Amino acid sequence: MNPTRENLSAAWSVLTSRPPSTSTAYRTQALSVEVKGSAVLVGLDSQDRRHLFIPIPGSTRLRQGLDGPGLMLRKRPLEDDTTYQTYADLACLNPGIDDLFEELCDEVIEELREDASSPTKALYSVINRWRALFQTSPAISAEGVAGLFAELVVLERLLVRDPSAHRTWTGPTGTSKDFLSRTTAIEVKATTRTDGRRIRIHGIDQLEPPAGGTLTIAWFRLERSEADDALGLNDLVGQVLALADDEPAVLDLLAEIGYRRYDQSRYDDDRFRILDERWYPVDVDFPRLSVSSLDGEWLPPRVTDIDYTVDLSGDLPAPSPAGAVEELLDDFISEEA
Incomplete structure (x- = not known):
């Protein structure tokens, strides 16, 4: 198994055993890859939907139009008792494609491992390759x-x-x-x-x-x-x-x-x-x-x-x-x- 995929699976598994999230608080787990000193996080929301949080500067404006029926990208600040950080929040809205989402996140993380100087560029590069998988399509007759x-x-x-x-x-x-x-x-x-x-x-x-x-x-x-x-x-x-x-x-x-x-x-x-x-x-x-x-x-x-x-x-x-x-x-x- 790809080591990164194994870490992602383990991280989400750990989160499921923690107390449920609320509408304003996410369960998160830090990964080993960092962007300018801040760790990339995986998370679960109050509906147990999977998220990947990528640290970005607070001034960053995320590209519009990347959402699909199973995928959502938002700019989101997260804070705890000691830190405040802005993230690009990539979320999977359909639990039925969690495995696909994990593969997508794996590619994002690998891009960041190679070059974390431009996290949004790495994110967009992977999403562009995967976009067809998340586009709305008419049902087959x-x-x-x-x-x-x-x-x-x-x-x-x-x-x-x-x-x-x-x-x-x-x-x-x-x-x-x-x-x-x-x-x-x-x-x-x-x-x-x-x-x-x-x-x-x-x-x-x-x-x-x-x-x-x-x-x-x-x-x-x-x-x-x-x-x-x-x-x-x-x-x-x-x-x-x-x-x-x-x-x-x-x-x-x-x-x-x-x-x-x-x-x-x-x-x-x-x-x-x-x-x-x-x-x-x-x-x-x-x-x-x-x-x-x-x-x-x-x-x-x-x-x-x-x-x-x-x-x-x-x-x-x-x-x-x-x-x-x-x-x-x-x-x-x-x-x-």
């Missing part, structure tokens, strides 16, 4: 949550085979395929409807296999459920992060979709059971539009985007058997080895 859940189911299966498999998760980056290795692509579709097997195709190239390769549709019927065997979206995210060998990279991909750890409580009630799962090879028998089939003859000038629905409710096309799906996933990973 119900349809989007189901789609993300299905993609994470596939990602987890790939990560079991290779902890670096998140590098093949290309959907969040805006490509037309959700997963892509060298010559194999997987497109994930999900529905919570109880009838039919209809999938919406976005763009003329979404069902176009990679050059010289193959494309498979992974289709899931999900049911929102509070049953014991239902799996929560947040729980699935945790499993994926535990399997991946580069957790920050996975968090970046999730953020591209709109899922951020600081507001994951939005999705506490999003729990699903997989009622049906089918994997369809997109071959010559699969119903689709493609660039090759249209050959430019059906598209009017300046028509560039086509969305359409494929109905897979019948017996054909036939999905792949379970054994073939496992072989597909193995082959998908082997291409990246």
Whole structure:
């Protein structure tokens, strides 16, 4: 464990055992790093929210606009029987992201260890790097949550085979395929409807296999459920992060979709059971539009985007058997080895 992180954890742990704070008095603990002779402090307020207090001159004016849904920066004087000191008070407003806040504070302290001559510069430098994690973002739609859940189911299966498999998760980056290795692509579709097997195709190239390769549709019927065997979206995210060998990279991909750890409580009630799962090879028998089939003859000038629905409710096309799906996933990973 990073020694600084260990000191932060221990300091906050010590504070929790002390008498509660009041609206005007904080529980504080000094750290080993100092700014011009005054120690950096960690603290807890009356609601047990975490604070990092960085000594600054009383004349300092802190930059405005750095607050977010989980983060607040204020200029705050603290005094006891013998001292009076002004601090930049960086506070975590959401206990659900205490671990993230601790990582942020760790970076601030490391910056101060290297150069404490300009504490606000060190603070701003770190906050700027972390700001995206604390920005307000719209909640993912119900349809989007189901789609993300299905993609994470596939990602987890790939990560079991290779902890670096998140590098093949290309959907969040805006490509037309959700997963892509060298010559194999997987497109994930999900529905919570109880009838039919209809999938919406976005763009003329979404069902176009990679050059010289193959494309498979992974289709899931999900049911929102509070049953014991239902799996929560947040729980699935945790499993994926535990399997991946580069957790920050996975968090970046999730953020591209709109899922951020600081507001994951939005999705506490999003729990699903997989009622049906089918994997369809997109071959010559699969119903689709493609660039090759249209050959430019059906598209009017300046028509560039086509969305359409494929109905897979019948017996054909036939999905792949379970054994073939496992072989597909193995082959998908082997291409990246």
